[in-house]
Amino acid sequence: MIKNLMQLTRLAFRNIQRNRRRTLLSGSTIAIAAFVVCVMFAFEYGMIKDMEMNIRNHVTGDIRVRSLLFSKHERVQPLQYFVNGTQDMIQKIESFDFVEKALPSISSGVMIYRNEETSNSRVIGLDFSRTNFFNGKNNWMLDGSLPEENSQAVLITEGFAQKTGLTTGDKFTFIGKTAIGGTNGMTAKISGIIHIGDSDFNGSTFFIDWQVLSSLLRMNNNALEILVLTKEGITGSQTNELIRSIQNLDEENIEAIPWYKVSLLVQMFQFVDIMFLFFALFFFLLACSVIFNTTMMSVLERKKEIGTLLALGLEAKTVSYLFLLESALISAVSSLAGIIAGAAAIFIMHTYGIDLGALGGNSMSGMNFSSWIYPNLNFGRYVLVFCTGVFTACAACIIPARLTLTVQPAEALRTEN
Amino acid sequence: MKKFITLALAFFFTCLLSAQNISVSSILEKYESNMKHSTSMIKAQISTTDSFGTTKQTFEIYSRENGDTLIVIADGPDKGQKILRLENSLFLYYPSAEEVIRLTGSALKDSIAGTDFSYEDLSGDNSIANNYTTVLQGTEIVQERECYVIELTAKKKTLAYQKQTLYIDTENFTAVKTIVFSASGKALREIISSNVQNVSGKYIAYTTTVTDLLKKNSKTGMTITDVSLNESIPSSYFTREGLTW
Numbered sequence: 220m221i222k223n224l225m226q227l228t229r230l231a232f233r234n235i236q237r238n239r240r241r242t243l244l245s246g247s248t249i250a251i252a253a254f255v256v257c258v259m260f261a262f263e264y265g266m267i268k269d270m271e272m273n274i275r276n277h278v279t280g281d282i283r284v285r286s287l288l289f290s291k292h293e294r295v296q297p298l299q300y301f302v303n304g305t306q307d308m309i310q311k312i313e314s315f316d317f318v319e320k321a322l323p324s325i326s327s328g329v330m331i332y333r334n335e336e337t338s339n340s341r342v343i344g345l346d347f348s349r350t351n352f353f354n355g356k357n358n359w360m361l362d363g364s365l366p367e368e369n370s371q372a373v374l375i376t377e378g379f380a381q382k383t384g385l386t387t388g389d390k391f392t393f394i395g396k397t398a399i400g401g402t403n404g405m406t407a408k409i410s411g412i413i414h415i416g417d418s419d420f421n422g423s424t425f426f427i428d429w430q431v432l433s434s435l436l437r438m439n440n441n442a443l444e445i446l447v448l449t450k451e452g453i454t455g456s457q458t459n460e461l462i463r464s465i466q467n468l469d470e471e472n473i474e475a476i477p478w479y480k481v482s483l484l485v486q487m488f489q490f491v492d493i494m495f496l497f498f499a500l501f502f503f504l505l506a507c508s509v510i511f512n513t514t515m516m517s518v519l520e521r522k523k524e525i526g527t528l529l530a531l532g533l534e535a536k537t538v539s540y541l542f543l544l545e546s547a548l549i550s551a552v553s554s555l556a557g558i559i560a561g562a563a564a565i566f567i568m569h570t571y572g573i574d575l576g577a578l579g580g581n582s583m584s585g586m587n588f589s590s591w592i593y594p595n596l597n598f599g600r601y602v603l604v605f606c607t608g609v610f611t612a613c614a615a616c617i618i619p620a621r622l623t624l625t626v627q628p629a630e631a632l633r634t635e636n
Numbered sequence: 637m638k639k640f641i642t643l644a645l646a647f648f649f650t651c652l653l654s655a656q657n658i659s660v661s662s663i664l665e666k667y668e669s670n671m672k673h674s675t676s677m678i679k680a681q682i683s684t685t686d687s688f689g690t691t692k693q694t695f696e697i698y699s700r701e702n703g704d705t706l707i708v709i710a711d712g713p714d715k716g717q718k719i720l721r722l723e724n725s726l727f728l729y730y731p732s733a734e735e736v737i738r739l740t741g742s743a744l745k746d747s748i749a750g751t752d753f754s755y756e757d758l759s760g761d762n763s764i765a766n767n768y769t770t771v772l773q774g775t776e777i778v779q780e781r782e783c784y785v786i787e788l789t790a791k792k793k794t795l796a797y798q799k800q801t802l803y804i805d806t807e808n809f810t811a812v813k814t815i816v817f818s819a820s821g822k823a824l825r826e827i828i829s830s831n832v833q834n835v836s837g838k839y840i841a842y843t844t845t846v847t848d849l850l851k852k853n854s855k856t857g858m859t860i861t862d863v864s865l866n867e868s869i870p871s872s873y874f875t876r877e878g879l880t881w
Binding site: 394 | 684686688691713714717728730732733734735737738740741743746747748749750751
């Protein structure tokens with residue numbers, strides 16, 4: 220049987236080369252479809268990965284710890300509901316297995332005061348020596364350096380610098396509401412300017428040492444949230460166990476939630492991933508319509524050849540398999556070619572990135588997307604695209620291939636090619 | 637005869653009405669006069685209670701006749717902060733800030749150091765006659781004191797409190813109770829004063845409690861620990877530059 224299959228394959232391969240134009244036409248549609256689908260998936264994958272990284276580095280960590288009361292009244296940003304005993308809590312969390320680090324975080328709206336005018340802004344308090352906030356290809360220092368620990372220096376974003384006209388070394392005064400209901404203000408010196416890829420943070424935001432901010436906002440050296448970063452390779456059950464352990468530290472007052480349950484966008488993109496699969500299928504079906512046509516034409520034009528093969532003793536279903544095999548070979552080679560071309564394009568885009576901001580992508584705010592995307596695709600998806608290309612092409616050729624079963628040898632031999 | 641009686645009654649009621657109008661003016665005149673001094677220096681302990689606990693701060697308040705006022709937070713979490721009212725401007729000084737902040741717009745509605753007083757309470761023209769139409773509603777016993785009840789209705793929509801009800805002690809002409817309302821008639825705050833003492837011929841309420849009627853469990857208590865009236869205060873206290881010293 221294998222010998223027959225190999226003979227059939229050799230025959231199919233020879234037949235493919237006989238009409239190169241038709242082969243090229245069929246193959247190119249599959250190749251283009253495979254290329255487009257690969258690039259499409261790479262964009263989707265790259266954006267989702269970017270969003271995940273931004274959410275985990277900038278918003279929640281892998282597990283977010285905060286006061287229950289803060290979550291309940293989050294809408295009004297109640298600073299008085301901080302995580303009591305933040306430093307102690309961080310030490311305890313970091314003693315657990317699978318915890319890489321636990322980072323304090325404070326985020327609050329403030330007013331910038333300049334020339335007797337005020338403008339709204341946001342300040343984020345971080346532990347600069349340990350934070351992952353500025354990790355990643357999408358973030359880079361434009362000027363200056365990070366503020367020193369416990370100093371009244373701030374790091375401003377590119378957007379903040381553009382909006383205010385301030386630069387490294389300049390000073391500005393900001394005022395915020397405190398945890399005890401009053402206000403407090405401070406004049407800070409700009410230590411540096413940073414470009415943050417996450418469009419949610421590259422606007423009117425600046426960063427300061429969390430302990431300085433906590434003192435300014437009368438939070439008794441506590442933070443509003445603790446962002447827990449877990450070690451690589453942690454499983455789902457281990458994460459749940461860790462969450463339970465953190466919760467048990469102060470069950471009545473704090474909540475610990477994994478990042479994927481904090482952000483609604485994550486759930487939305489699980490749905491979007493399924494949508495993209497359907498889009499991919501749609502592209503291939505479009506390509507397959509071409510294969511269907513060309514194979515149908517091939518069957519009708521090669522009736523005499525089919526009749527000859529049947530007259531020579533080849534079974535009808537073997538002739539049918541021959542046509543299927545021809546389609547499978549064309550689609551396999553074409554899919555592979557499309558995937559290789561797609562992989563090359565993805566490699567280039569991944570290396571240099573795509574500036575969505577320049578393409579009008581600045582409307583992405585509120586979704587933790589970066590203006591620069593680095594498309595990427597894992598091996599599994601390449602295999603999926605390849606298999607889908609081959610499968611849909613073969614499926615499209617079933618009907619034309621089955622037409623050969625209806626050919627009568629005697630009648631076919633009388634036909635002109 | 638009938639005509640004579642009608643005229644007499646009309647004359648009597650006219651006099652009665654006139655007497656009431658004069659009475660409201662003279663009540664308010666005595667009330668405002670009691671609050672007028674060439675200078676005042678007050679040291680007070682302010683305790684703010686809300687659902688999260690109690691915060692205590694010590695304020696030093698310097699004022700002069702034209703309304704210029706300097707408030708210094710001498711002790712407490714916000715120690716070192718200063719608030720200066722000059723004419724119709726409000727300035728803030730924060731120890732960690734290198735410049736003096738001029739308060740305008742919606743920032744005036746912010747609370748002073750977490751208390752139930754707002755910066756708006758310090759701003760604007762405090763004269764009742766200029767800002768409100770007044771009606772005497774009679775008398776009432778409040779805190780065991782007989783008080784004139786006076787309804788104030790704002791003449792301008794720009795005023796922070798569109799309506800107020802003053803309960804003014806009939807003897808010493810201090811406000812025993814004040815309720816302030818929004819334009820829609822919703823009660824916003826209630827201020828109760830007690831422990832009135834005579835200081836240099838003026839009556840000062842040494843204890844004042846402000847209750848925010850819009851919030852649960854929100855109360856500010858002010859207890860005066862020291863008062864000096866009509867003493868010399870350096871003019872530098874009432875300058876913008878003086879805030880940073």
